[in-house]
Amino acid sequence: MPTAGRLAGAVIFGLFGWYLAGLTIPFFPESNAPTYWLPVVSFISLVVGWRVCGSRAGRGYNPAIGIGLTSAAAIAFCSIFAVAFNKMISNALANRYQDGTMEAVIDVFEQMVTFGRMFAEPPLIATLLIGGVVCAWGTEFFGRRFP
Numbered sequence: 092m093p094t095a096g097r098l099a100g101a102v103i104f105g106l107f108g109w110y111l112a113g114l115t116i117p118f119f120p121e122s123n124a125p126t127y128w129l130p131v132v133s134f135i136s137l138v139v140g141w142r143v144c145g146s147r148a149g150r151g152y153n154p155a156i157g158i159g160l161t162s163a164a165a166i167a168f169c170s171i172f173a174v175a176f177n178k179m180i181s182n183a184l185a186n187r188y189q190d191g192t193m194e195a196v197i198d199v200f201e202q203m204v205t206f207g208r209m210f211a212e213p214p215l216i217a218t219l220l221i222g223g224v225v226c227a228w229g230t231e232f233f234g235r236r237f238p
Contacts, residue, residue, distance in 0.1 A: 096148025096234025100140035103226045108136020108166060114218060118209050125174065135169045144227050148234025155231040156224050163223025171210070175202035 112132035116124040144162045147154070179199045188194045 095237035097145030099233035100145030104140025105137035159227025
């Protein structure tokens, strides 16, 4: 059921995802992010804002802190999974997996670790966590004002 909290969460987190994706571009090799990076992270953030944060809006500002941290973790995990999965698909199409499909599935998680290490910078992590809480507070504001 669409509510103002869900809509606010989707918009706020979608914009936050766009900002966050822009911050992560220098962390890619040669500062060359994939062309799909900004729209995918924005879409993932929009969905997380709608499903995770927006559906829980209206419970108070203290629970919004935990909801914001959960949303930030979900955005980080799904974004890293998306780029790792795309890398696995490109490796599979180049016939780099000789031992079967299980090797490709395992490589997704190895790629996630690689990309996770690449993005494990304190300013980026702080932006993700603080931004998640601030976005959740914004969602909470609209969720309480317009139920």
